[in-house]
Amino acid sequence: MLLFNTAAADVFYKQPKTCPHCQSEHYSLTNHSKILRFTILPVIPLSISYQRQCDDCGYMTPVSWYALPTLEMLSIIKYFAGVLLLGYFLIQTVLGVHQQTTNEVSYINKPKLFDTYFVHADKFTDTPKRINNLKVAQLVEFDNDNMTFRVGNYTYKYNKDIEIAMRTSMLVQDNYFSSKTMTFRKEQIQQFYEDNSIYKIMRPELYSLFGGFVMHPPKPKPLYTGVKLDKHNQEGITYFKDGLYTEALNSFTLSAEGGYSWGQLNLGQMYRDGQGTQKSLEKAAYWLNKATQQGNLKAKIELAELCLSYDCSNLNTD
Structure with a gap:
């Protein structure tokens, strides 16, 4: 099928009447118009020609388009579907270009x-x-x-x-x-x-x-916003579980001196229990107190229990 082709048009409303020649009731409106189509879409009529024709005797008379029945006259619009669509797309294109230009000018100004x-x-x-x-x-x-x-x-x-x-x-x-x-x-x-x-x-x-x-999006917020783990404290926990108390003490010391409350808690417990070092309730109380001051609840409980057997009056608890 050719993209552009011509085709005969169909009549929408035949409106049969009595034939003036043979008095037959099959004297109907016929459409002999030619339509330019794009595949099967009507684009524009090449000619508009209506006649009344008798199916029995063949008698024909031309009919002007303005004398057509209202329904048939309205149906002619469909033959301009292609032109109407083309006009619509042209208008949309012009409006789109205008809108793009307006946006671009605003991008420069703002x-x-x-x-x-x-x-x-x-x-x-x-x-x-x-x-x-x-x-x-x-x-x-x-x-x-x-x-x-x-x-x-x-x-x-x-x-x-x-x-x-x-x-x-x-x-x-x-x-x-x-x-x-x-x-x-x-x-x-x-x-x-x-x-x-x-x-x-x-x-x-x-x-x-x-x-x-075309630009780097901002980094997403971390899904976990809880306690941040400290490398030295984690190493100390591993050493402690393996029974390497001296190494654990050294790691907890690095963590505690770095200001990590859980490292301070663990170091205080090791001084309290004398693991990896000589037992020192003074140092235990010092580090447990440090962790308590940072809001570590477990250290607070541990310190309270320690103070039952050790004089904690000299600790700075502010």
């Missing part, structure tokens, strides 16, 4: 970090014009008068290549952008836009354009 500019490299960066002459620039700093950009190290021949780079998150790869930045006055950027040195401006949504990241 910039945001990481606004992404599609630029002609020879005009924007004053480099010699080459076949691959398109680049990406991103806004990294601005104030009321100036706008600072980082410019991509890569050049492209076609705009679709830039879209592919964005879709595959190339812009967040190391060394995609030059470490050097370029600063322009806002009036220069407006002039670049007017002379098409900047031919497109986009603002990332959810850190992405065309489905790919």
Whole structure:
């Protein structure tokens, strides 16, 4: 089937009448119009021709379109479906271009970090014009008068290549952008836009354009916000479980001196019990008190029990 073809039209409302020639009741409205179609979609009528024809004697008389029955006249609209659709898409295209232009002007007047500019490299960066002459620039700093950009190290021949780079998150790869930045006055950027040195401006949504990241999203908050483990304290626990009390004491000492309350608790317990060192209730009370001052409830209980047999009056409990 040809994409564009012609076809005969059908009558919507036959409205049979009495034939003036043979008095038959089969004198009906017929449609001899020709329609230009795109595959099966009517685009526009090439001719509109209606007649009344008798099925019995073949008698025919032409009928003007304005004399057609109302329902048949309204049905003619369907023959313009293609034109109406084309008009609709043209209007949407014009409105889309206008909206895009409005957005781009607002992006220049009210910039945001990481606004992404599609630029002609020879005009924007004053480099010699080459076949691959398109680049990406991103806004990294601005104030009321100036706008600072980082410019991509890569050049492209076609705009679709830039879209592919964005879709595959190339812009967040190391060394995609030059470490050097370029600063322009806002009036220069407006002039670049007017002379098409900047031919497109986009603002990332959810850190992405065309489905790919064009800026690094913020690091997510950690799922666990509880007690942070201390390396030396964990080593001390391992040594203690293996019966290596001297090594455990050394690890707990490093943890306690580093200000970790659980390391202070464990060190205090080892001094209290004389494990890996000589028993010292004074040192035990000191480290348990240190842990208590940091809000360690277990250390508070341990210290209270220790103070039943040891004079803790000299401890600083503030």
